[in-house]
Amino acid sequence: MKVSGFAIARNVIKADYPIGESLKSIAPLCDEIVVAVGNSDDGTRDYILSLGIPQLKIIDTIWDDTLREGGKVLADETNKALAATNPYADWCFYIQADECIHEQDLSRIKSAMETYKSDKNVDALLFNYLHFYGTYDFIGDSRRWYRNEIRIVKQGLGITSWKDAQGFRSSQHKKLRVKSTGATIYHYGWVKHPEQQQIKQQQFHRLWHDDEKLKKMVADSAEFDYSSIDSLKPFTGTHPEIMKKRIAGINWDINIDSHRKRFTPKTWFLYMFEKVFGIRIGEYKNYKLT
Secondary structure: OOEEEEEEEOOOOOOOOOHHHHHHHHHHHOOEEEEEEEOOOOOHHHHHHHOOOOOEEEEEEOOOOOOOOOOHHHHHHHHHHHHOOOOOOOEEEEOOOOEEEOHHHHHHHHHHHHHHOOOOOOOEEEEEEEEEEOOOOEEEOOOOOOOEEEEEEEOOOOOEEEOOOOEEEOOOOOEOEEEEEEEEEEEEEEOOOHHHHHHHHHHHHHOOOOHHHHHHHOOOOOOOOHHHOOOEEEOOOOOOHHHHHHHHOOOOOOOOOOOOOOOOHHHHHHHHHHHHHOOOOOOOOOOEEO
């Protein structure tokens, strides 16, 4: 079984993305890892090369900064990376620059790829998600956070990145048929020093909105305000081993009260319903679970 990893990167150092940890976390499962490195001014390319990942393959790209609607440029760049993967691979494993997998899930992921490699009714594999917020001690537990997403797709089916590169669709823009890996993606995009989180917000929203709307979406501040979150809960599990050095170096403190909730009566009802029954009413799913 051949597996190609793929990812995109641009100015990841400036906003403190854990891309080194991200790429290394999937390396044990991949025969190659293609990274589409966009035009950066912070040494992103040199940093990725310095990681010493034997399977690494860099392709240099230029981001189309005119695609400032719905994050289209992210899908465009993701498709460039996917197109550069080995055409004879069985699976392509996508990882974003702020995501990691836990070493405890490696065998589970490999088993799923082996099980469904020849199953013509399966196009892709689904992952659970943990979204960390503010610090490495809290996770988002409200409806604003997606619970599942595709991260492994079959090669040779014409599959492409969808909209803002969160998921994938078929060449006919149909939802993919998936099986769950039972594994979890650890999403760290909302864990940064408040100054770096503010830089990340400016970078991110610039991919979605024009300059006028950007001014309204991102506060004119040197630091990001974490206090506006609706609901958090303490994280009681373990982080991937590869993240522990980064976590040990955390140098900020955020006053977060996970008991405080910011819900309307409607969202309170939906939140409690999900906690009791495990069902998210009206949940959007960009896939078909088979």
